[in-house]
Amino acid sequence: MEISLIGFLVVALFNLAESDPNVLPMTENSLTQEYLMNLKNSGYNRDIMPDGIHGYGSPVEVLCTMHVLDVTKVDDLNMDYRGTLYFRQSWNDSRLSFLEQDIHSIVLNDPKYIWTPDLFFVQEREGIHHSLIVPNAFIRINPEGEVLYSVRISVTLSCPMDFKKFPHDTQKCVFTVESYGRTRDKLELSWDRRKVNPPITVNEYINLLPFEVKDVKESVIHSKFTFGEYTVLEVSIMFERKTGFFLTRLYIPFLLLVAISWVSFWIPAKMIALRLSLLLVILYIMTNIASGISDYQPPASYAKGSDVWIAVCETMVFAAFLEFIAVHIIARNKEKLEKRMLTNDPETQRVLDLDDKMNPVMSEATTSAVNMVASRLKCDYLLSKRIDKACATFFPILFVVFNLVYWLVYCTGH
Numbered sequence: 001m002e003i004s005l006i007g008f009l010v011v012a013l014f015n016l017a018e019s020d021p022n023v024l025p026m027t028e029n030s031l032t033q034e035y036l037m038n039l040k041n042s043g044y045n046r047d048i049m050p051d052g053i054h055g056y057g058s059p060v061e062v063l064c065t066m067h068v069l070d071v072t073k074v075d076d077l078n079m080d081y082r083g084t085l086y087f088r089q090s091w092n093d094s095r096l097s098f099l100e101q102d103i104h105s106i107v108l109n110d111p112k113y114i115w116t117p118d119l120f121f122v123q124e125r126e127g128i129h130h131s132l133i134v135p136n137a138f139i140r141i142n143p144e145g146e147v148l149y150s151v152r153i154s155v156t157l158s159c160p161m162d163f164k165k166f167p168h169d170t171q172k173c174v175f176t177v178e179s180y181g182r183t184r185d186k187l188e189l190s191w192d193r194r195k196v197n198p199p200i201t202v203n204e205y206i207n208l209l210p211f212e213v214k215d216v217k218e219s220v221i222h223s224k225f226t227f228g229e230y231t232v233l234e235v236s237i238m239f240e241r242k243t244g245f246f247l248t249r250l251y252i253p254f255l256l257l258v259a260i261s262w263v264s265f266w267i268p269a270k271m272i273a274l275r276l277s278l279l280l281v282i283l284y285i286m287t288n289i290a291s292g293i294s295d296y297q298p299p300a301s302y303a304k305g306s307d308v309w310i311a312v313c314e315t316m317v318f319a320a321f322l323e324f325i326a327v328h329i330i331a332r333n334k335e336k337l338e339k340r341m342l343t344n345d346p347e348t349q350r351v352l353d354l355d356d357k358m359n360p361v362m363s364e365a366t367t368s369a370v371n372m373v374a375s376r377l378k379c380d381y382l383l384s385k386r387i388d389k390a391c392a393t394f395f396p397i398l399f400v401v402f403n404l405v406y407w408l409v410y411c412t413g414h
């Protein structure tokens with residue numbers, strides 16, 4: 001009887017407690033608070049690594065993924081590039097496990113409570129953790145003690161670049177992430193392919209001038225250093241230069257200018273001023289364009305693709321200029337003789353008339369000497385014309401051949 005009464009009272013009390021509005025249900029916040037308190041009381045030390053997955057002494061496996069949010073600048077002057085990314089690390093720390101059934105995970109915003117891997121970017125020149133409005137980081141711990149640590153960071157990474165094919169170049173930039181102090185037998189890094197594959201994703205709306213993010217590849221390598229063997233996560237990014245700018249600012253204008261310089265071969269050698277000014281104006285414009293474009297070119301001690309293009313185009317026009325001078329000298333020989341003979345005797349004058357009209361019928365009165373001079377003159381005159389004609393076909397062919405070679409060499413085989 002007494003026993004059943006006590007039992008009744010106990011049951012009633014329990015019922016009361018359950019319906020008591022003053023006893024709050026366990027919220028996530030209060031759980032987190034309790035969790036952190038327990039962590040502190042259990043003697044958790046964040047300086048001590050967790051045990052590996054295969055127990056004490058085995059390496060802690062840290063799985064990583066990345067999402068590239070933005071690449072803001074590829075600087076070919078300083079040979080580096082800047083990007084913003086989410087960097088996520090995941091590992092097991094059995095000391096962090098908890099046994100609350102009604103909660104799936106504990107979320108913290110500050111990594112200061114728990115152990116975190118000592119990873120760093122080897123090629124980093126400078127970098128920041130974003131901290132607006134609060135530090136952009138979170139830690140999620142699930143009941144089994146698996147930790148996901150995600151941070152949003154911006155890093156400037158160095159990348160040695162090769163501009164031999166500029167502006168048709170593709171730059172391959174490699175960066176690596178590794179543990180600063182833990183060798184392979186303590187900490188093993190790998191890419192996390194459990195949820196996302198490939199483990200590196202890139203925001204497809206990155207609008208980056210003058211480059212385009214072409215290809216991102218990830219791999220894991222083991223590197224031996226003086227102090228041991230480390231696992232290294234390697235990422236290689238391909239940046240392909242957009243050539244549209246140079247096409248409209250350099251290639252098409254130069255193509256047209258070289259083509260216009262060929263008009264010079266069709267202008268008679270007598271029209272000195274016209275031929276001269278045409279070629280000089282073309283050379284002047286070319287020099288202007290070349291110096292204007294130089295602001296957009298990375299400095300290099302070797303000849304870049306654009307340098308080769310500019311040099312060959314300018315040489316083509318300069319060669320046309322030299323050809324004009326040669327033709328002019330040959331044609332002037334004739335004029336000189338013409339003038340000299342004009343003052344000498346009227347007979348020569350007649351021959352020259354014939355010469356001008358290319359009349360094959362020679363006067364009977366011409367002396368053999370005059371005949372010789374005349375034929376010589378004719379020869380010179382024809383020679384200058386012939387040179388012009390030959391150049392009018394030779395120059396375009398040469399330029400087409402050059403173009404074939406140039407575009408084959410510089411635009412293929414990335």
Ligand SMILES: *[C@@H]1O[C@H](CO)[C@@H](O)[C@H](O)[C@H]1NC(C)=O
Pocket residue numbers: 061062063090091092146
């Ligand atoms: C943590 O351990 C669990 C169970 O052994 C495993 O499934 C999970 O992949 C581990 N997580 C990491 C990041 O290694």
